[in-house]
Amino acid sequence: MIAVIGDQETAAGFRLAGVSEVYEPKVGLEGDTVRLLDKLTRDEIAVIIINESFTTETNVQEKIKAINEKKQGVIPVIVTIPDKKGPSETKVDEIGDLIKRAVGVAVE
Amino acid sequence: MPEIIEGISPTRMELLRLSRREKLAEKGHDLLREKRDALIAEFLDIVCEVRAARIAAEDKLKEAFEYLIIAQALLGVEQVRQLSLMTPQELALDFSSRSIMGVHVPTLELKGSLVRKVTERGYGFVDSSAVLDRCARGFEEALELVIKLAEVEEAVKNLAGEVEKTKRRVNALEYIMIPSLKATRKYIRMRLEEMERENFTRLKKIKAILEQHG
Numbered sequence: 001m002i003a004v005i006g007d008q009e010t011a012a013g014f015r016l017a018g019v020s021e022v023y024e025p026k027v028g029l030e031g032d033t034v035r036l037l038d039k040l041t042r043d044e045i046a047v048i049i050i051n052e053s054f055t056t057e058t059n060v061q062e063k064i065k066a067i068n069e070k071k072q073g074v075i076p077v078i079v080t081i082p083d084k085k086g087p088s089e090t091k092v093d094e095i096g097d098l099i100k101r102a103v104g105v106a107v108e
Numbered sequence: 109m110p111e112i113i114e115g116i117s118p119t120r121m122e123l124l125r126l127s128r129r130e131k132l133a134e135k136g137h138d139l140l141r142e143k144r145d146a147l148i149a150e151f152l153d154i155v156c157e158v159r160a161a162r163i164a165a166e167d168k169l170k171e172a173f174e175y176l177i178i179a180q181a182l183l184g185v186e187q188v189r190q191l192s193l194m195t196p197q198e199l200a201l202d203f204s205s206r207s208i209m210g211v212h213v214p215t216l217e218l219k220g221s222l223v224r225k226v227t228e229r230g231y232g233f234v235d236s237s238a239v240l241d242r243c244a245r246g247f248e249e250a251l252e253l254v255i256k257l258a259e260v261e262e263a264v265k266n267l268a269g270e271v272e273k274t275k276r277r278v279n280a281l282e283y284i285m286i287p288s289l290k291a292t293r294k295y296i297r298m299r300l301e302e303m304e305r306e307n308f309t310r311l312k313k314i315k316a317i318l319e320q321h322g
Contacts, residue, residue, distance in 0.1 A: 015192035017247035046203045079258035084173040102271040
């Protein structure tokens with residue numbers, strides 16, 4: 001199963017693509033995204049697609065980290081995608097960070 | 109100076125046990141080092157894949173969003189929303205895990221292609237537009253790429269975690285465990301030698317005393 005958490009445009013787009021579990025957390029409502037993530041993890045969703053703009057809050061980031069640490073098998077896989085404005089430039093280069101931590105030096 | 113393991117009595121038995129432990133630690137260290145190098149090679153291979161997958165997915169998404177915005181302008185935001193709710197929603201996704209060097213990574217498999225025919229999308233032709241079709245197609249293609257991305261990204265994350273863990277173990281063995289075993293062994297050997305010398309002089313002394321009195 002695939003679930004999408006995103007803004008209005010992302011939600012409409014992925015509904016058109018045939019995803020059934022599409023959620024639009026209310027903007028500014030504290031903890032809504034966290035609750036959603038919790039629920040989706042319980043429902044054993046395989047892939048959670050989430051907008052970058054929703055993962056800027058610290059509590060959401062912490063929740064994602066907690067889910068990744070706690071999971072037994074390989075699901076859920078959480079993947080972030082940009083919204084209609086394109087990839088945000090302030091976002092940290094997650095993969096670059098991983099390389100630096102794993103290999104010890106930055107590669108390309 | 110490495111720490112000597114505490115609470116060890118300087119006996120021959122203990123010396124034997126220590127040298128056995130040291131041999132084991134060295135063997136483990138070699139094995140772990142090999143594992144670490146292999147993991148890093150695997151990791152670097154897959155990192156390139158992730159970068160390419162992310163760029164492909166983001167490009168496709170951007171294109172799809174452009175069509176979506178046009179569709180929203182033509183049909184109205186609410187209309188697009190309603191049409192999107194009319195699409196049949198069935199996605200078959202198989203997931204399982206495979207193992208790279210003992211690290212579990214997910215494999216996500218889509219049954220067939222996500223891209224559907226225009227007639228399969230569920231909304232009527234009358235109240236929709238060709239742009240909406242293109243938009244739906246864009247998102248279908250984007251979704252495929254995003255799922256691919258999710259798969260490789262997760263693999264990289266898991267591999268990176270394992271590399272870090274293995275590295276920590278290698279370092280702990282190399283810089284703490286093995287030196288401290290070596291130091292302890294040396295300490296015991298010195299103590300034993302010292303005791304032997306003490307004994308030797310003691311025997312000499314006793315012999316001298318015995319000869320004097322005899």
